[in-house]
Amino acid sequence: MLIEAIEAILFPGFLFTLGLGFLFEWLERKIAAHMQGRVGPLVAGPHGILQPIADFLKLLYKEEIVPGFADVTIYRIAPSLYFLAPILGMLFIPVAGIRAVATFDMDLLLVIFLLAYSAFVVVILSFASASGYTTVASGRLVLQYVSYEIPLVIAMVTAAVFSHSLSIAGIVQAQSTAWNILYMPFGFVVFIVALMAELEKPPFDIPSAKTEIVAGWLTEFSGRALAFLKLTKEVSLVFGAGLAVSLFLGGPLGPVPTDQILASVAYTAYFLGKLLVVVLLIFVLRSAMARLRIAQASDFFWKILTPLALAQLAFVITLGGM
């Protein structure tokens, strides 16, 4: 029991996820910068690696301004509710072994629920801070959510169907012979694209479009709330990429030594390596494209991505039946 608690808090739970969140924020800024011919964070820590932590700390002590006609209760509570989702989700992703910290039989369903939950919390958040900009952002959020959720879930279900398991750890285990991506490459593509919409990365950063509606649903938040909202976005990246790795790239699987401790280290190393690959892919894609309008993004998801996901699912079902 104690071991599990330590695991949940330190590794691979809370602190590990937070650390990865900061690390990936730094990586994203550096990669985007170099692709644009710039340098990115430079001064805070070696190569600017402490920059995201510095930004977080700075936001913590800034003044929090609540807009006059906002719904104060929701405004105060919602950021913490939003923060819970990806942190909780990480507990079900196997990092240091075949089992995750809190694996149970149908945890994939819980994960899908968590994704829906965080989208709804954000919509409520942005309605609560009632300003012209956030209202437009709420509309865009709902529309974008409805568009990306279907292909995302279909892709996840495809992996589950093929691996005959509704538990993420089970899916990982079923990939010990071959990674799922080999059987469902389009499923992986669909998942990554829908994930970029969930994470609001360009070309889908429509709800928080900086140059159009100031900061979209983030506009009216400042100080600690903003610090946690931004942190949650980074942790969502870790969680989403972790999901991609577990469902399609075989999680932490790979040849491991027999010793218990060394095996955990090896598993973690594999997991981190694959995570890095997925994350780098997302960063390169995001720097390469302009932002779409919400109607165009919706169009893309419904007319192109969903049919692709369905086709992949059909393919996998027939394959599994053979």
Added chain:
Amino acid sequence: MIRSLVKKPDTEAYPFTKITVPERYRGKLDIDPMKCTGCSICAYVCPASVITMIEVGKRKVGEKEVPVKRPKFDLYTCIFCAECVDNCPFGALEMTKEFELATPQKETLIMTKALEKWQ
């Protein structure tokens, strides 16, 4: 674009490295007091009212006694247009390449070289 990723970025690492500016760069103004005669043309043409002529003495021209003036430059107002430089008939003014002029006290940007050297 991937090529951009591995190429060296184009940002100059100022303030960690020094920047060289071209020959004609219009930086801080400088005066050669030996060449200044106090004709006041610079004060006349300056668009930003940088130059004030201060009387530093008197001399005799024939029968009359006329004041002798030298310029005082309030360089914090300067817009670096180089009108004074171009119009000085004696070539006493020039623009240096110094551009790091930010200072918390504007008194440091008052140039009174021409006044002091007059003796």
Added chain:
Amino acid sequence: MAEPMETRKEAGAGLIQYSTENLVPFGPIHPALKEPEYFKLYLRGETIVDVIPRIGYVHRGLEKAAEQRRWTQNIYMFERTCGICSFAHSLAYVQAVEGLTPYEVPRRALYIRLIVAELERIHSHLLWVGLLGHWAGFDTLFMWVWRDREIVLDLVEAIAGNRVHKSLATIAGVKKDIPDSMKNKIVERTKHLADRAYFYKGIVDTETTLLARTRKVGILKAETAQKLCAVGPLVRAAGLARDVRADDPYAAYGDVPIDVVTRSEGDVFSLLHVRLDEIVTAANAIDYAVSQMPSGPIRLKIPPNIPAGENASHIEAPRGELFYFVKSNGTAIPERVKARTPTLANLPTALELLKGQTMADVPVVLTAIDPCFGCMDRLSFVDLDSQKQWSWGGEELRQYGIKRYFPERKT
């Protein structure tokens, strides 16, 4: 676009009242605007139904200030109307003043003016392409284009001594020469920039997300452009071949051939192509001018008093037709200077273009006219009761100022 609004009440001379629930304020402070202006957007969902502007946020009273400075001092003041078209402003002013004098500007000076004006055009268009990328969410394009812009800025610095405020034009000439040693560098760099312009044209043509944001967005028809008196690349993208450099040549444009670039669709995509093509034509013009530059003096020294009279001059600034009017009473201080900047002419067109677009297109369309509110600002008054709109002249401003700040004074 012609939908009846349930909350609309006609109120007097064209001022329409809308319900404030669907009002999204764009500006005055907004990340999408470089300079503050207030645009009241009335939305229905995400579609814009009407835009009501309110300008005056960066009005500096330059025309009035010009009446208290000498002719030469004013050059530098008008140069600072705008950072991007600074040389254009000083050139138009100087040309207007020269028209009052009997002196003829030396030919070498005319060529140098052309070279620097075209360099400024390249700079402005590069800046604009980058900005459009930024407003469309394409930061990578923004950074790359601005890196090329650095080449132009360095070139200008080598010629004029400053990256932005060139301070080159003066009455009857230019202040600095372009020595032969610099000529090779200029030609080589402008050729590189022309190549980069072709590269960016390739990106604009193929990058799907950018195409989605710029094709068929903000379509301007030629008749609307003519009716609303639009100027500059905006009008050329709609199909009208209007360019002051070709229609009424000034500086050395009579000798140096300029291709006038036009497109026919009038959307933001064509604007991108028009401006990128203009970079190429500017590079060619610089090439030609550098090779054909005559020798001779670069300026004439003239007395400070300018003969009495009125004169107007117009030039093709990077954004469109820039127009200066000067009136002299024979002294060293002008009596009246008036500047009409291209952004002011394009603003009604921009507002018309915005109707029917979605909220997401607002920054793209507003940037399409290449706004420079610093240049354009005016002060105007709206009396809500009698629904009249008028402007104040100089004397009324002065009277108001005296009344407000010195209430005990009688004047």
